Amino acid sequence: MNDNLHSPQRRLIELRIEHADLDNLIDRNTGDPIADELTLRRLKKRRLLLRDQIARLEVELEPPEPA
Numbered sequence: 001m002n003d004n005l006h007s008p009q010r011r012l013i014e015l016r017i018e019h020a021d022l023d024n025l026i027d028r029n030t031g032d033p034i035a036d037e038l039t040l041r042r043l044k045k046r047r048l049l050l051r052d053q054i055a056r057l058e059v060e061l062e063p064p065e066p067a
Contacts, residue, residue, distance in 0.1 A: 012057045015050055022047040 004010065026043050029035040 008057055008061055012054065012061065015054045015057065019047060019050040019054065022050065 022043055026040065026047065029040055029043075
């Protein structure tokens with residue numbers, strides 16, 4: 001059971017959830033004139049890092065295509 005908590009599939013799901021949460025947060029604050037521009041840039045940078053991690057994990061989990 002403990003192995004399941006640290007499986008790559010579970011990590012992928014967690015990363016996707018965090019990415020979606022950041023998307024929502026960024027979308028809500030983009031049109032807000034009071035929103036801190038530095039904070040928005042940091043959130044966007046974190047979202048990009050998550051997207052890269054998701055892409056790497058997806059490549060690791062996908063079986064290679066036959067030639």
